Amino acid sequence: MSGFQYEAPVSVDEAVGLLAGAKGLAKVLAGGTDLLVQLRTGAVQPDMVVDVKRIDELRQISGNAASGFVIGAAVSGSEIGEHAALVKAWPGVVEGMELIGSTQIQGRATPGGNLCNASPAGDCTPGLVAAGAICVVAGPKGRREIPVEQVPVGPGKTSLAKGEFVVALKLPPRAKNSGDAYLRMIPRTEMDIAIVGAGVDLTLDASGTCTHARVALGAVAPTVLLVDAAAKALIGSKIDDAALAKLAAAASAACKPISDKRGTIEYRTKVAGVLARRAAVIARDRARSNG
Amino acid sequence: MSKLHISATVNGEAVEYLCDPKQTLLDVLRDELNLTGSKEGCSSGDCGACSVTLDGRLVCSCLVLGVEMQGRSVETIENMASGEELHPLQQKFLEAAALQCGFCTPGFLVAAKALLEKNPNPTETEARYWLAGNLCRCTGYDKIIRAVLETAADMRGSK
């Protein structure tokens, strides 16, 4: 590891000032479960590291299902999993976060870090995209809000400008008869990187017809994908086998994966359809029991 | 880069140290504070040999910077026995031969203690998932898992 200046601001404005004013490369530090590994290998050599865990706004979960939850960017996976109301309203979002790493990693890893590390295989991001989460970004020009899917622009790259960082992730108000789910495929049973991740969020009306759906795929393209065609396959249906088959086909068709030691292009493409379908079934069953 | 002066609590005692920003908490524990019970297996969060609790949360000390510790509290394997009296998990690991080379043992013990504090009655599956971030190249895990479950049963019985 090469040397760097360490700062631990206690307010958003102070953090923006440090990040914007830094000479050379400044990196935000949340849980450090990506950044410290990158520092050690020398993949990232910052001049300044800005630890955002002392800023209260980043460390809390506020709101509720009806008004919409606001998850601080630097809340840990363990804390998210312990938040009963959030788990009840958004089990899929929580599942994605809780799949990250081991118990030790859960104690530190954050949704903001997963998003801004911008790995195509990040497990928390697809669930947030499916949920329609909004990312609150603070920077030298003040605050702006953008859909989560607009944050990553390529492997390891985000749309954030110099001086900007993520403050929070806002979930929309939860309609009744809604459910979400996230599934991933990994070659092992724990501690591995996704071959495919699939997040589905949907809402049913009183007759069980799907009125709203969003489908997101991870690890099958340079960034997380929001697959409109897959959502359209569900909307207006009762999420029966015919609709699920269309959804699976649309999910597979959207894939632009790579081949690597974990999976070939053909395998990832096929599995994307299978997982999207399974996630949709779980989300549907949750929506039915969530009146 | 100049070193920073950090005041933290280590195993219940106030400690001060000078720390280069690039030193990890594991480096600080081992090299500055001579607490060498926490081991360095990988330095990438994969093996769990460096497990400690930070403000009560189980974490890998190789993925924490020493400078992050200002005002925070860490507990290490060195704090597990009370004087000469071993923690029930330590005693059971010895009796059940839940170790061979012993390199992974401090990490497993710290992680298992955190598990039993949160869940005094884990199922085998729960124990295996909780400990999935601790790697052992010797035992094949079975004896470790059995030792943890037996200790949990003993500790519940003695309450």
Ligand SMILES: Cc1cc2nc3c(=O)[nH]c(=O)nc-3n(C[C@H](O)[C@H](O)[C@H](O)COP(=O)(O)OP(=O)(O)OC[C@H]3O[C@@H](n4cnc5c(N)ncnc54)[C@H](O)[C@@H]3O)c2cc1C
């Ligand atoms: C053993 C191990 C297992 C893992 N398993 C998984 C897994 O199963 N699935 C998975 O998806 N990931 C996994 N990871 C990767 C990592 O844990 C996750 O990506 C995690 O969510 C990163 O969060 P963090 O807070 O630790 O990020 P950090 O390391 O603190 O930051 C990551 C990146 O995001 C930037 N950043 C962080 N917070 C912000 C912010 N608020 N605003 C702007 N930029 C920010 C940092 O500058 C850095 O570039 C694993 C890592 C390890 C070490």
Ligand code: FES
């Ligand atoms: S040394 Fe920290 S996890 Fe291996």
Ligand code: FES
């Ligand atoms: S006893 Fe040797 S690594 Fe576990």
